[in-house]
Amino acid sequence: MDSMTLIATASTITAGITIGAGCFGPAMSQGRAVSTALSSIAQQPDAAPTITRTLFVGLAMIESMAIYCFVVSMILLFANPFWNHMIAATAGK
């Protein structure tokens, strides 16, 4: 396999694995966070605004992990520096 094919293959496979694995962890932890928040709201309905606010802040922090994986996967697919370098090299030849 020449290097261009290798770069393309590796980038595509890595992008897929990145987005897959990067969505799994945050999804599990967000599910646990929401379930704990729901049970604590059920225990103390008066504290529901505070709990909801803290829940949303926590969910956004966890979500940002998934966003990092998404951004890396997008970079690999659409703004890949190795691919651009190879394209420039073959265009120059």
Place this chain on the structure above:
Amino acid sequence: MRLTSDQLILWRYGFAEINATIATTWLLMLLLCVGAWLITRRLSSEISTSRWQSALEILITGIDEQIKEVGLGVPRHYLPFIGTLFLFIATANLLTILPFYEPPTGSLSTTTALALCVFVAVPLFGIGRRGWRRYLRSYREPTLLMLPFNLISEASRTLALAIRLFGNMMSGTMIIAILLTITPFIFPVALSALGLLTGMVQAYIFCVLAAVYIAAATGDSVGA
């Protein structure tokens, strides 16, 4: 594939160029400033005020209460900074409902600029409130061994602020664009609504996190 509106150049002269992000940001600034000026031209403290003034009061007192709930002692000191952050990001994200509009927060330049504002503002508020020594001493807590970790956490949470907002907005617009080429009728509308919701949530999160960092730096929180 055009990821952000940075790549849409509207005008170029030599090395200076105006891209769609800059133009949209200027339009947003114009909208917010002219709107605020129009509403506050004739402020009245009667019982019955104009609708716009009531709306503005609801907004301001709402942000005030949120800042107080995060734990900052006197919200008025921090209201201009945090309120402006919220208004700018919320307007930028809400106007996605307009056609041919791309949110400037979908560009890493804008979100990095906003995160840098927070990065500079946190020590400024901290030093203004506690003085040089006590603020710098707070980096040594709980032990001197934590000094490099505190410094790294300062930088990394600024980076996280920028990338969180950028990632959410860019992914929202990108997924709608991709769906429009695949199933262009009902499904993009549903995802557009989700994009609006996440835009508002991200604006709120950005400001709450900025307020939490400032509260940690000024030691202004209720418990401290």
